[in-house]
Amino acid sequence: MSSMSEIRQDPTTREWVIIAPERAKRPQHISKRTLAHDLPAWDESCPFCPGNESQTPDEVLRLPSSAQVSAWEVRVVPNRFAALNISGNLERIEDGRLFRKMDGVGINEVIIETPSHNTTMALMAYEQVEKVLIAYQHRYNALKQNRQFKFITIFKNHGCASGTSLVHPHSQLVATPIAATHYRRRLDVAVDYYDDIGKCLYCDLIAEELREKARVIAETREFIVLHPYASRVSYETWIIPKAHYASFGLFPQVHLSKLAIILKDTLLCLYHGLNNPAFNYMFDTSTTEDEDDPHYHWHIRIVPRLTTIAGFEMGSGMYINTVMPEDAARFMREVRASLVKEGTLSSE
Amino acid sequence: MSSMSEIRQDPTTREWVIIAPERAKRPQHISKRTLAHDLPAWDESCPFCPGNESQTPDEVLRLPSSAQVSAWEVRVVPNRFAALNISGNLERIEDGRLFRKMDGVGINEVIIETPSHNTTMALMAYEQVEKVLIAYQHRYNALKQNRQFKFITIFKNHGCASGTSLVHPHSQLVATPIAATHYRRRLDVAVDYYDDIGKCLYCDLIAEELREKARVIAETREFIVLHPYASRVSYETWIIPKAHYASFGLFPQVHLSKLAIILKDTLLCLYHGLNNPAFNYMFDTSTTEDEDDPHYHWHIRIVPRLTTIAGFEMGSGMYINTVMPEDAARFMREVRASLVKEGTLSSE
Numbered sequence: 001m002s003s004m005s006e007i008r009q010d011p012t013t014r015e016w017v018i019i020a021p022e023r024a025k026r027p028q029h030i031s032k033r034t035l036a037h038d039l040p041a042w043d044e045s046c047p048f049c050p051g052n053e054s055q056t057p058d059e060v061l062r063l064p065s066s067a068q069v070s071a072w073e074v075r076v077v078p079n080r081f082a083a084l085n086i087s088g089n090l091e092r093i094e095d096g097r098l099f100r101k102m103d104g105v106g107i108n109e110v111i112i113e114t115p116s117h118n119t120t121m122a123l124m125a126y127e128q129v130e131k132v133l134i135a136y137q138h139r140y141n142a143l144k145q146n147r148q149f150k151f152i153t154i155f156k157n158h159g160c161a162s163g164t165s166l167v168h169p170h171s172q173l174v175a176t177p178i179a180a181t182h183y184r185r186r187l188d189v190a191v192d193y194y195d196d197i198g199k200c201l202y203c204d205l206i207a208e209e210l211r212e213k214a215r216v217i218a219e220t221r222e223f224i225v226l227h228p229y230a231s232r233v234s235y236e237t238w239i240i241p242k243a244h245y246a247s248f249g250l251f252p253q254v255h256l257s258k259l260a261i262i263l264k265d266t267l268l269c270l271y272h273g274l275n276n277p278a279f280n281y282m283f284d285t286s287t288t289e290d291e292d293d294p295h296y297h298w299h300i301r302i303v304p305r306l307t308t309i310a311g312f313e314m315g316s317g318m319y320i321n322t323v324m325p326e327d328a329a330r331f332m333r334e335v336r337a338s339l340v341k342e343g344t345l346s347s348e
Numbered sequence: 349m350s351s352m353s354e355i356r357q358d359p360t361t362r363e364w365v366i367i368a369p370e371r372a373k374r375p376q377h378i379s380k381r382t383l384a385h386d387l388p389a390w391d392e393s394c395p396f397c398p399g400n401e402s403q404t405p406d407e408v409l410r411l412p413s414s415a416q417v418s419a420w421e422v423r424v425v426p427n428r429f430a431a432l433n434i435s436g437n438l439e440r441i442e443d444g445r446l447f448r449k450m451d452g453v454g455i456n457e458v459i460i461e462t463p464s465h466n467t468t469m470a471l472m473a474y475e476q477v478e479k480v481l482i483a484y485q486h487r488y489n490a491l492k493q494n495r496q497f498k499f500i501t502i503f504k505n506h507g508c509a510s511g512t513s514l515v516h517p518h519s520q521l522v523a524t525p526i527a528a529t530h531y532r533r534r535l536d537v538a539v540d541y542y543d544d545i546g547k548c549l550y551c552d553l554i555a556e557e558l559r560e561k562a563r564v565i566a567e568t569r570e571f572i573v574l575h576p577y578a579s580r581v582s583y584e585t586w587i588i589p590k591a592h593y594a595s596f597g598l599f600p601q602v603h604l605s606k607l608a609i610i611l612k613d614t615l616l617c618l619y620h621g622l623n624n625p626a627f628n629y630m631f632d633t634s635t636t637e638d639e640d641d642p643h644y645h646w647h648i649r650i651v652p653r654l655t656t657i658a659g660f661e662m663g664s665g666m667y668i669n670t671v672m673p674e675d676a677a678r679f680m681r682e683v684r685a686s687l688v689k690e691g692t693l694s695s696e
Contacts, residue, residue, distance in 0.1 A: 004452075005431060005432055005433055005451070005452025006449050006450070006451065006452050007449060007450045007451070007452050007453075007524075007525070007526060008443075008447070008448070008449040009440075009447070009448040009449065011446045011447060011448075015529050016526045016529075018431050018432065018452055018454075018524075019452070020431030020432070020452060083353060083366050083368030083668045083670075084353055084366065084368070085353055092357075095356075095577075096556055096559075096560055097552075097556055098359045098552060098553060098556045098577075099356070099357070099359060099556075099577045099578075100356070100357040100359075101354050101355060101356040101357065102354070102355050103353070103354065103355070104352075104353025104354050104355050104366055104367070104368060105355075106366075151664065153659075153660055153663040153664045154663075155658075155659025155660055155662070155663045156659055157658045157659045161656065162656070162658060162659070163655070163656035163657060163658025163659070164658065172659070172660070174660050174664070176355075176366075176664065176666065177355070178355060178364045178666065180663065180664040180665050180666065181363050181364075181664075181665035181666070182663070182664065182665035183664075183665075204445075204446060205446060208444055208445055208446045208447075211444075212444055229443075229446075229447045230447075280658060280659035280662050280663075281659065282659055282662055282663030283663070284663065301662075301663075303662060307511070308509065308510070308511035309511060309657065310503075310505045310510060310511025310512065310628060311501075311503025311504055311505045311510070311511070311520070311628035311629065311630055312501055312503055312520070312522050314503070314628050314630055314649075314651060315501040315502075315503045315528065315530070315628075315630030315631070315632065315649075316499060316501045316522070316524065316528040316529075316530065316531075317528050317529035317530035317531075318524065318526065318528065318529070320431045322431075
């Protein structure tokens with residue numbers, strides 16, 4: 001309909017995305033969702049609320065570790081409805097002439113991020129977010145000792161459209177004996193780039209985005225926040241650490257306090273700018289065997305769930321994004337500036 | 349939680365899927381959705397209803413072609429909200445040092461499947477479904493003459509959770525200058541198989557599924573209907589033609605009447621068995637340049653939208669399916685048998 005429509009290639013996957021801004025709703029037309037504070041602070045039927053600890057399996061981590069059960073700040077517990085079993089046989093079994101299977105071995109843990117039922121990471125204190133990140137990394141590094149597990153996915157589902165069923169702030173960790181296909185694809189592209197150019201694709205991406213500025217929402221000494229060039233959905237947001245580590249597991253713990261600030265601030269901008277949207281975030285990290293790999297560079301990917309994937313995306317693998325990443329970044333920078341101005345957000 | 353959980357590999361993509369049946373809802377617990385007949389037969393505000401033809405762009409195909417505007421049975425019109433433009437420059441443009449883009453060139457057409465507002469393909473006459481398929485193939489073969497277009501995706505979004513916004517029965521066709529990444533992946537796997545074994549992977553898959561029988565829902569002289577071994581979602585269903593053609597465009601038109609029967613019957617089983625679920629279907633076909641390729645084998649993939657993709661799937665690329673394909677097939681064969689018994693469905 002308009003000459004503004006473009007097809008852009010993501011340099012980290014080589015996949016193409018249709019950017020068709022004339023289809024967009026303006027952010028201010030996005031309908032209001034229930035804000036976290038509309039909920040009660042404590043819900044007696046919520047298995048993650050204080051006092052209901054017996055409704056979850058025994059915890060594998062509590063912060064602070066010295067806390068009484070009643071005074072925890074973060075808990076990590078096995079998922080009661082885990083799709084995978086802790087033990088089993090990893091041998092591939094040929095199932096007829098064409099098929100192959102293995103036992104459903106894996107770990108699925110839930111990180112209960114706070115005792116408070118009616119908050120969300122965007123509204124938490126920086127120190128609380130830091131504790132969540134410490135819990136992520138602690139469990140990641142504990143589970144990678146089990147060499148059965150090749151890949152550990154840390155992710156968060158927030159809001160109904162994200163696929164979550166519980167509102168109490170929580171995230172999850174899944175360790176699988178299979179490497180993520182998404183990671184393999186990104187690694188292949190990054191290795192090709194490294195072989196061609198002799199540098200890390202993501203380090204070069206950071207430099208290029210900082211030079212162009214158009215898609216950058218925030219920059220700190222340690223991190224860059226941006227809407228990627230070929231954002232697959234509106235307001236897709238990446239947080240990339242400037243320090244080069246393939247794995248979140250090796251990311252220095254001393255940096256987690258800074259990561260907490262940028263993560264909370266980024267989620268707060270999305271919360272205010274898009275009226276508490278449903279979203280998922282994923283820690284895109286290497287396999288546990290590739291943690292020292294020079295080619296890959298871990299980062300966080302935040303995917304707002306403002307639209308539904310439909311038959312075109314499922315058939316072609318191409319996404320249609322209705323907001324130009326540069327327009328999204330301009331809007332998000334304004335949101336950020338107004339939050340800094342009113343003192344809601346640090347101005348680092 | 350249970351020893352029944354498995355991780356299965358899809359032989360057509362080599363991707364792994366977690367099958368964790370203990371999480372399943374029984375089909376009878378799936379909530380009732382609005383059935384098509386609850387809607388009015390004609391809606392004055394619907395742009396696809398008869399009498400409102402002026403609300404769509406000029407049609408590119410009408411069936412029967414001799415019909416008066418007021419007496420059409422199937423119409424194909426450009427999508428008024430197309431994300432792509434018919435003309436533009438296909439040259440890749442280097443956008444800074446790392447990025448690449450091109451004009452958003454493509455075609456997006458809507459196939460209005462019937463004048464009736466309150467039906468769905470599962471409930472249509474076989475002859476009407478055949479007309480829709482004829483329209484698909486007619487437009488596919490017309491658009492492939494334009495060598496700019498490398499891939500043509502035919503798909504249907506049915507029900508709110510599928511990403512559609514209009515209830516009037518319709519499907520879509522999108523022609524893009526980029527080959528689908530999903531197709532490239534499947535082709536790579538099929539070529540490897542062909543090189544190793546010397547035969548078409550999909551022809552062998554049909555033979556193996558017919559030998560094992562456990563995942564087969566229906567077989568006719570021309571088609572097999574099954575839940576694939578590594579179904580990514582519950583009740584994922586494939587319709588595979590026994591005749592080997594890489595492209596739907598080359599599938600003999602004389603077979604479309606048989607395809608109409610098996611497609612409608614399959615959708616009717618899903619409609620009754622799962623209470624009119626939201627679903628997408630996609631015609632998984634070759635690129636327009638590969639239509640004579642000996643390795644690929646087009647088929648239809650139906651994906652019910654009973655659950656929401658969440659952070660684990662987005663982070664790892666692995667899906668969690670809560671229904672064993674063999675259990676799904678047993679259930680669907682029962683549904684089919686009872687529909688045959690009551691005479692609702694042909695017993696071919």
